Amino acid sequence: MNGELLIQHVRLVDSRGEHGTADVLIGQGRILSLEGGDARRHIDASGLILSPGFCDPHAHLREPGQEVKEDLTSGLTAAARGGYSDVVSMPNTLPPVDRAEGVAALKEKAARIGQARLHPAAALTQGQEGKRLTEARLLAEAGAVLLTDDGRTNEDAGVLALGMQYAASWGLTVSVHAEDAGLRRGGVMNEGGVSFRLGLPGNSVYAESARIARDLEIVRYVLAQLGGRGPQAKALLHVQHLSSARGLELIRQAKAEGLPVTCEVGPHHLTLSEERLESLDPLYKVAPPLRTPADAEALIQGLLDGSIDCIGTDHAPHTQDEKELDLLRAPFGIPNLEVGWPLLYTELVLKRDFPLPVLLERFTDGPRRVLGFEAIWLEAGAEASLVLWNPDQERPVEPQRFASKAKFSPWAGWKLRGWPVLTLVEGRAVFEGLEQPA
Structure with a gap:
C-alpha cells in the first residue's frame, strides 16, 4: 500500500x-x-x-476590523502550532459577523491560508445588539456552526428564546456568554476577599449562576414550544467559559434532568485563580474572571466526570499596549491557542494523574460533538x-x-x-x- x-x-x-x-x-x-x-x-x-487533531469551539481571531490584534493568518497558524486542526471563530469583530456573506468570506480566506480549518460562528442578533435576530437559515447554509453574541450578554429573554427556536430549526446551537450585566456591573475581577482588600470592583459568581439559571429556564420553555424536540445530535444551549462551582452545579443538574445543554471551560479557569490579581497585573484580567481555588478544583472535577463537555480556549489576543494599561482600563482576555494542550497535559495529567484519554476527549471528541462534527479516531x-x-x-x-x-x-x-x-x-x-x- x-x-x-x-x-x-x-x-x-x-x-x-x-x-x-x-x-x-x-x-x-x-x-x-x-x-x-x-x-x-x-x-x-x-x-x-x-492523537486526533484538537478542536477549539471558542477563539477570537479578530478579523475583520481588528487585525492589529490578530488576523486569520496569525490566528490559524497559532492554532496549528497548538495542535488544533479545527477552530471556531467568534463573531464579535468590526463589523460583527452577522451576514451569510461575512461567514462565506471568512471560510474562503481561511481555505486559501491553508492552516487550521476555520468554522465561523455567526452573531445571534444583528450587530450583536440583542434586538433583531439574524437569518439563521442563510448563516447555516453559508457554513456558520454556532450562533452567539459572545462578548455581549443576551439581556432580552424573549429574543434569546426565539433565537433558540430559529437556530434549532436549522440545526444550530446558540452559544452564550453567561453573565448578568446588572450583577456583573463594572467588575474587573472576582468579587470576594481579594477584590475587597485591593479595593477593586468585583464581578460576583452570582452574575454567572443567575444568568445560567435564567437561560436554562429558557431552554425548558423552548423545548415546550418545540414539542420536546431540540436539534438532532446537538444542544439548544452551549454555555461558554464556565468559571464557577455554582455555575457547574446548575449545568450538572440540568444534564441530569435531560436538558439539551453543553458547556466548556478554558485552560485559565483550570490553572489560575483570583490570587494572581494581587500583582495588579492585567495579564490575569479575563471575562468571566478568575475565581477561587475551590472553583478551579470544582471545574477540574467537572471536566473529569463529563459534566463539562470540552475545552474552549477563549483565545483573546490584544495589543501589548492595551494589556499594559492599568487593571481598570486594560481589556479582558489572554492568548492561549499555543499553550492549551501542553499546559493541561502538564498540570492535570502529569501532576494530578488526570486520565490522558479523558483529557484528549475534551480536546477532540467533546468539542466535535458539541458542534455536530464526526469524531476522529485512530483507525484505518x-x-x-x-x-x-x-x-x-x-x-x-x-x-x-x-x-x-x-x-x-x-x-x-x-x-x-x-x-x-x-x-x-x-x-x-x-x-x-x-x-x-x-
Missing part, C-alpha cells in the same frame, strides 16, 4: 484509550493503515504520541487530521515565539511538556516543529 507519509514507531492515544505502537500510513487525506507501507516521506516518531479509514506531540520534551512558555500577534502570557516561563511537533489537516502538514531543540 502506497501513501504520502509514514509515521513509524508512534504511540497511539485517543479518547478511547491507548492503542500501543504502530506505523501509521497516511494518504488521500486519511489513515490508510496502522501496519506500515510505502510512502514518500518517513518520520521516526519513537517516543512521541499521535479515519480522517488524517492529527497531532503528533512529545510527552517528554520540557520547555518554557516563551510568548515572544508565539505565532499569535499577542506576545504575552500569564504562563510565561512555566516549564511544560506535551508540546505538539506536527499538526496534520486531512493529511497535509500545517505545522512542523520536529527539529525544535529539546
Whole structure:
C-alpha cells in the first residue's frame, strides 16, 4: 500500500484509550493503515504520541476590523502550532459577523491560508445588539456552526428564546456568554476577599449562576414550544467559559434532568485563580474572571466526570499596549491557542494523574460533538487530521515565539511538556516543529 507519509514507531492515544505502537500510513487525506507501507516521506516518531487533531469551539481571531490584534493568518497558524486542526471563530469583530456573506468570506480566506480549518460562528442578533435576530437559515447554509453574541450578554429573554427556536430549526446551537450585566456591573475581577482588600470592583459568581439559571429556564420553555424536540445530535444551549462551582452545579443538574445543554471551560479557569490579581497585573484580567481555588478544583472535577463537555480556549489576543494599561482600563482576555494542550497535559495529567484519554476527549471528541462534527479516531479509514506531540520534551512558555500577534502570557516561563511537533489537516502538514531543540 502506497501513501504520502509514514509515521513509524508512534504511540497511539485517543479518547478511547491507548492503542500501543504502530506505523501509521497516511494518504488521500486519511489513515490508510496502522501496519506500515510505502510512502514518500518517513518520520521516526519513537517516543512521541499521535492523537486526533484538537478542536477549539471558542477563539477570537479578530478579523475583520481588528487585525492589529490578530488576523486569520496569525490566528490559524497559532492554532496549528497548538495542535488544533479545527477552530471556531467568534463573531464579535468590526463589523460583527452577522451576514451569510461575512461567514462565506471568512471560510474562503481561511481555505486559501491553508492552516487550521476555520468554522465561523455567526452573531445571534444583528450587530450583536440583542434586538433583531439574524437569518439563521442563510448563516447555516453559508457554513456558520454556532450562533452567539459572545462578548455581549443576551439581556432580552424573549429574543434569546426565539433565537433558540430559529437556530434549532436549522440545526444550530446558540452559544452564550453567561453573565448578568446588572450583577456583573463594572467588575474587573472576582468579587470576594481579594477584590475587597485591593479595593477593586468585583464581578460576583452570582452574575454567572443567575444568568445560567435564567437561560436554562429558557431552554425548558423552548423545548415546550418545540414539542420536546431540540436539534438532532446537538444542544439548544452551549454555555461558554464556565468559571464557577455554582455555575457547574446548575449545568450538572440540568444534564441530569435531560436538558439539551453543553458547556466548556478554558485552560485559565483550570490553572489560575483570583490570587494572581494581587500583582495588579492585567495579564490575569479575563471575562468571566478568575475565581477561587475551590472553583478551579470544582471545574477540574467537572471536566473529569463529563459534566463539562470540552475545552474552549477563549483565545483573546490584544495589543501589548492595551494589556499594559492599568487593571481598570486594560481589556479582558489572554492568548492561549499555543499553550492549551501542553499546559493541561502538564498540570492535570502529569501532576494530578488526570486520565490522558479523558483529557484528549475534551480536546477532540467533546468539542466535535458539541458542534455536530464526526469524531476522529485512530483507525484505518479515519480522517488524517492529527497531532503528533512529545510527552517528554520540557520547555518554557516563551510568548515572544508565539505565532499569535499577542506576545504575552500569564504562563510565561512555566516549564511544560506535551508540546505538539506536527499538526496534520486531512493529511497535509500545517505545522512542523520536529527539529525544535529539546
